[in-house]
Amino acid sequence: MTFTRTIPARRVSAFTLIELLVVIAIIAILAAILFPVFATAREKARQTTCASNEKQWGLAMLQYVNDYDECFPPSITQPANLASWQYVSFKMMLYPYAKSTNLAMCPDNPNAAVIDTNVRPTTPVMYSSYECNGSQQGLSNDHSRFWTWGICSSPGYSPLAVNVSAIVAPADLIAIVESLGGDGQVFDIADAGGTGPNCYSCRVPPGLTPTVTNSLLFAGHTKKSNYLFADGHVKALSPNQTLNYWNSDNTPLSTHYNAGSYAAAVSCLNNAFGLNQ
Secondary structure, eight states: OOOOOOOOOOOOOOOOHHHHHHHHHHHHHHHHHHHHHHHHHHHHHHHHHHHHHHHHHHHHHHHHHHHTTTBOOOSEEOOTTSOTTOBEEHHHHHHHHHOOGGGGOOTTOTTTTOBOTTBSSOSSOOBOSEEEEEEOTTOOOOTTEEEOBOSEEOTTSSOSSOBGGGOSOGGGSEEEEEBSSOSSEEOEEEETTSOOTTOTTTOOOTTOOOSSTTOOBOOTBTTBEEEEETTSOEEEEOGGGOTTSSOTTSOOTTSSSOOSOHHHHHHHHHHHTTOOO
16 A cells, blocks of 8 residues: 655745835834934044144144244245245145145045145145134234234234244134135134125135135034144134134134124124035
8 A cells, every 4th residue: 555645835934015114114214313323423533534634733833833933833925936926835834744735635625635726835735624823913903804813923914923922822722724725824704794805714716616605714514613722732613612712812803803793703703614604
């Protein structure tokens, strides 16, 4: 007698459509939660790189001060052999100490790789993400602007070099600020409207294009900017938090050659950084 063994058909396990839709929905929810976190972490990494760049410029600047009778470098110099529109920026003066032009590039700055063609010498190539807080102490009173009394002297104005002894509170004085490009110095934060022809924070040199109309300073780290201070520390601040950090005599920005009010000074700072647009 022959017996036939029947083997039951093997059941193939598979997801149902409902199960697949549930899994896809869970993945989508997790992505929506995590992607902003990843973006924030990536931005923080760029901001940290930028802060590290400024820290290196600060170390280079302090070495320069040590070698030059405790005087900070001028924002720019214009030797007689150069044309009137050409200059040597403070970054070129600090290059022997910094030894890297990549330190002049903020990874968040849209103009980071753009070169100001007016800078001399043309080698090594110097980028334009950072500018010096210039000093205009020799100017006569001009009520339409917010002049700074910073650490880097400007050509033709007094003093010819800012000495360490002239700084009341080095930890409260901005030395270097982020920029969309410029001639090495920031000394006129803005005129009353932020759009005047002599507004040096709104002036764009050849080859450089600001991302916001009439703004030249850069607050691209979630509306904050990294600042190097005269004592060498770096801090991220929003523009309106810097009102008291631009003058070597430790007075607010609205003290010298100004339009007359705290509110106007804050508004001009925000204009200069493109935050009022």
